Amino acid sequence: MITIIDYGLGNLGSIKNMLVRSGIKCAVSGDPDVIRSATRLILPGVGHFKFAMDTLHERGLVTLIQQRVREAGVPLLGICLGGQLIGRHSEEGDVAGLDLVPMDVVAFDRARLTQGEKVPHMGWTVTPHADIPLFASVQQPARYYYVHSFHFRCDDAHDEIAWAEHGYRFASGVRHGNVIGVQFHPEKSHVYGQQLLRNFAAMDFSA
Amino acid sequence: MKRIRVIPILLLAQSGMVKTERFAKPRYLGDPINAVKIFNEKRADELVLLDIEATAKGRIEFDWISDIVSEAFMPIGYGGGISSVEQAAELFKRGVEKIVVNTAAVENPNLISEIAARYGNQAVVASIDVKKNFWKKNRVYTRNGRKEAVADPVTLARACRDAGAGEIILTSIDREGTFGGYDTALLETVASAVDVPVVANGGAGSVDDFKRAVTDGKCSAVAASSMFVFAKKGEGMLISYPSESELQEQFWLRL
Numbered sequence: 456m457i458t459i460i461d462y463g464l465g466n467l468g469s470i471k472n473m474l475v476r477s478g479i480k481c482a483v484s485g486d487p488d489v490i491r492s493a494t495r496l497i498l499p500g501v502g503h504f505k506f507a508m509d510t511l512h513e514r515g516l517v518t519l520i521q522q523r524v525r526e527a528g529v530p531l532l533g534i535c536l537g538g539q540l541i542g543r544h545s546e547e548g549d550v551a552g553l554d555l556v557p558m559d560v561v562a563f564d565r566a567r568l569t570q571g572e573k574v575p576h577m578g579w580t581v582t583p584h585a586d587i588p589l590f591a592s593v594q595q596p597a598r599y600y601y602v603h604s605f606h607f608r609c610d611d612a613h614d615e616i617a618w619a620e621h622g623y624r625f626a627s628g629v630r631h632g633n634v635i636g637v638q639f640h641p642e643k644s645h646v647y648g649q650q651l652l653r654n655f656a657a658m659d660f661s662a
Numbered sequence: 663m664k665r666i667r668v669i670p671i672l673l674l675a676q677s678g679m680v681k682t683e684r685f686a687k688p689r690y691l692g693d694p695i696n697a698v699k700i701f702n703e704k705r706a707d708e709l710v711l712l713d714i715e716a717t718a719k720g721r722i723e724f725d726w727i728s729d730i731v732s733e734a735f736m737p738i739g740y741g742g743g744i745s746s747v748e749q750a751a752e753l754f755k756r757g758v759e760k761i762v763v764n765t766a767a768v769e770n771p772n773l774i775s776e777i778a779a780r781y782g783n784q785a786v787v788a789s790i791d792v793k794k795n796f797w798k799k800n801r802v803y804t805r806n807g808r809k810e811a812v813a814d815p816v817t818l819a820r821a822c823r824d825a826g827a828g829e830i831i832l833t834s835i836d837r838e839g840t841f842g843g844y845d846t847a848l849l850e851t852v853a854s855a856v857d858v859p860v861v862a863n864g865g866a867g868s869v870d871d872f873k874r875a876v877t878d879g880k881c882s883a884v885a886a887s888s889m890f891v892f893a894k895k896g897e898g899m900l901i902s903y904p905s906e907s908e909l910q911e912q913f914w915l916r917l
Contacts, residue, residue, distance in 0.1 A: 464781075468757030472732045501759075502782045573859055573882065575784050575828065578667045579707055598665075600708075600737055602759075602784040643737045643759065645705045 457656060458493035460520070461485040462510050465499035465537065466642065470652075473642040477649055479656045487519055495656065496520070496529055500536030504560065504605070505548025507536055517553060524555055530633040530660045531555070538629070538636030539605060547605050556631040557610040568622035575604045576621040582639065584617040584628060588658050589635060593650045599639035600648075601627070606638060633660045663914050666876055667707040667883035670890040670903065671831075671863060672697060674713040674723075674742070681891055682714070683839030685791070685807035691891060697901050698733045701890075704903040708737045710762060710831070710885065712789075714806050716743025717765050724752055731757040739787055747776045754781060762831065764789040765804040768811045768818065771825050778826025783858075786829075788822035790815055792848060793835040800848055807835050815848065816855045823856045830860045831885060837865025839888045841895040844871055849879030861885050867895065869904055869912040876917055 459470050459481055467483050474481045481497075482489060490496065498520070500507050511517045523529040533541045542552045545560035552560070563574045581598045584590045590597065599619075606625045609615050617628025617637065627638040635655065641648030672694055673680050679697055680688040691697075694711070701709055711730060716722055722743045731738050740753055741762025750761045761781075766773045767788045777786045792815045795801045802811040802818050811818070819830050832852050834845040844865045853860040859882030862875035866886035875881045893900040904912075 466754065466757065466759060468728075468731070468755055469759070472757055473735055476732075476735070501754075501785065502780065506780075571882075573857060577784060577829070577859060578883070579665050581665075602737075640737070643735060645702070645735050649735065 456493060457481040457495040457497060458490055459483045459497045459499060460490060460516065462507070462514055462516060464507055464510060465501045465535075466640075467499055469640075470497060470499055470534065470642040473649060473652055474656075477653050479653065485514060485516070487515060490516070490519060491523065493523075493529065496523065496531040498531060498533040498537035498540060500534070500540060502536060503547060504536065504539060504545040504552070505550045507540055508548075508550050508552065511540070521553060521555065524634060528633055528660070530655075530658070531635070532655050533634070533636040534642070535603065535638060535640055538638050539607065541634055541636045542607065545605060555634045556614060556629055556636060558614065558629060559608050560605050561608050562605050563622065572622050575602055577602045580619045580621065580639075582617050582619050582627060585615075587616055587630070589616065589630070589651060589654050591654050593647055597647045599627075599641065599644040601639045603638055607636065663910065664917065665914055666872070666917070667861075668872065668904065668909060669708045669710055669861060669883060669885040670701055670706055671710045671712060671885050671887045673887065674711055675715045679891075680714070681839065681888055685835050685838055688714070691899050694730055695733055697891070698730055700901040701903055702734055702736065705906075706736055706903050708739070709734055710739040710741065712762065713740075713742030717805055719743070722749055722753075724756060727753065727758065728756040741787070741789055745770065745773065747773070747780065750777045750781070754785070760785055760787050760829070762787045762789050764791065767822050767827075768802065768804050768813060771821060774822060774825040774827050778828070783826050783828035786827045787831055788819070788827035788829075789831040789833065790818055790822070790852070791833045791835050800851075803835060815852050819852045819856050819860075823858050827858065829858055830856065831863050832860055832881075834864035838863075840865055841867030841888060843867060844875045844879060846874055846878040849875055849881050853880035853882070859883055863887075869908060872913050873916055
């Protein structure tokens, strides 16, 4: 069963709505026992990076998530802030993340934005992606809904699986082993996001 | 090509969906869930639900909002009667992404800061309703256009932005429901005064009006209501939303 990790931040209702609509069984829980028994995890999140990490620490979820993902090999999908939290470090609050993917989270470089482009980057953006099972059967051109002021910066370009452009091109999807992060909101991105979530639920991560 | 968001605003009242003209004469249009289903099929960019009776009645219809939101796989903003962070928290839990404050933006500006501090700036939208007064000066009105506030739109927009609002929906009460086009002068005054996205609202009658809201009004997104629920001014109800190719050809590629 997929467990959506509830740590008090984020649009849990929307993610659950989309999974239920897609016929995917899921639980929403912050209970360590439920999270421990999950076969797949979704880490949502909206808000401030440091506040989110502090909350995960307070609830004893940092070590638990790291252990399930690293040792038990449980696949995890981080969405929006949840996608950033899987990184090593963020400029937002200057704190360490869950360190599951070799990447940092950096602020939009305002100097590289063109006139009229504002931060946060908010809206629908056409998102080219790697030809991988996560994006199988997603209608083209795939577009997703974004709201963010910080973005991923991967150490290794091979971990990048999707890209968007706002002032400049940045990675908006990452995959490192059994961990996936997306900057956009699949749960709020019509059929494009629905297909992605279906794929995440069905994907074979052992390969 | 830059995609500019096109946002239907649905007005809730009388336990259903209504449409007003200049904030008056609410016309009952039926069940909002049907409308939301159609906007979902048409892959609308975003939806805003405004309960125009909530402040006067002093209540938020949480369960009803949950039912509506569960049909919408796009970002949803909700406004109407929000006066505390707890109410905002409840709305987020039910699948709303953006909290829209209007009366509270004037009467309780701390609310914007409190929601923004906890959920981020992107989660708070200040909705500013503007009407020209007797001396043709733009004045802000609250309480669903009933109460003139001691503020001009630019001052209030700046204050909302400083308090933490990530976005501003700017509505011309004089144009609302008229199909006569946006008040682009008003839009431009506010959009050039703040560095957060301003969403044009009030008066759209065609995709061409969207274009003017961006080129002349300097807005970052456009919203409309009557245009998406009526076939034409004075005609029957018809839920519609421009197709991707229509928006490309008549809007985004012409910017």
